Amino acid sequence: MNIIKSSRLIIRAGLLTDTNFILALLNQPSFYQYIADKGIYTQNQAAEYIQTAFIDAHEKQGFGPYIVTLRDGTPIGMAGLFKRDYLQVPDIGYAFLAQFTGNGYASEACESLMTLMSNRFGVLAAITTKDNCASQQVLHKLTFTKQCELTVSQDRKPVWLYIKEL
Secondary structure: OOOEEOOOEEEEOOOHHHHHHHHHHHOOHHHHHHOOOOOOOOHHHHHHHHHHHHHHHHHHHOOOEEEEEEOOOOEEEEEEEEOOOOOOOOEEEEEEOHHHOOOOHHHHHHHHHHHHHOOOOOEEEEEEEOOOHHHHHHHHHOOOEEEEEEOOOOOOOOEEEEEEEO
């Protein structure tokens, strides 16, 4: 997919050369707390994750996550659409390195993605843990509406489901 540019960001395809960034992103405490321990601890595991979660997802579904960078190319996070077995519509999700949170980057990246995908999907979902106030603020800013509480697996805390019509 072509690169998406916003006022401060570049949103691009994930590349196998992004392994160091993915290792840092997926192994920070906030990722474990609010998303999950993906079990990605080595360069090889990170490369496999990029191949399946980024590259293969786009080839099979026509959507998936993207790498979010500053305009100078510095990777700061990921954002994209995800297919969840328990949802009937794609889920928009995002994660950023801790030092780049609180600057509006998640909102900016998601707005760009929603604009790009508005002709493909009429509705998007989003989920967040009940204690992730920062993510809830992003979804509120993006005008998602909280729908209900879900328990998506036995070992996970309940999450809030949000919906937005595009």
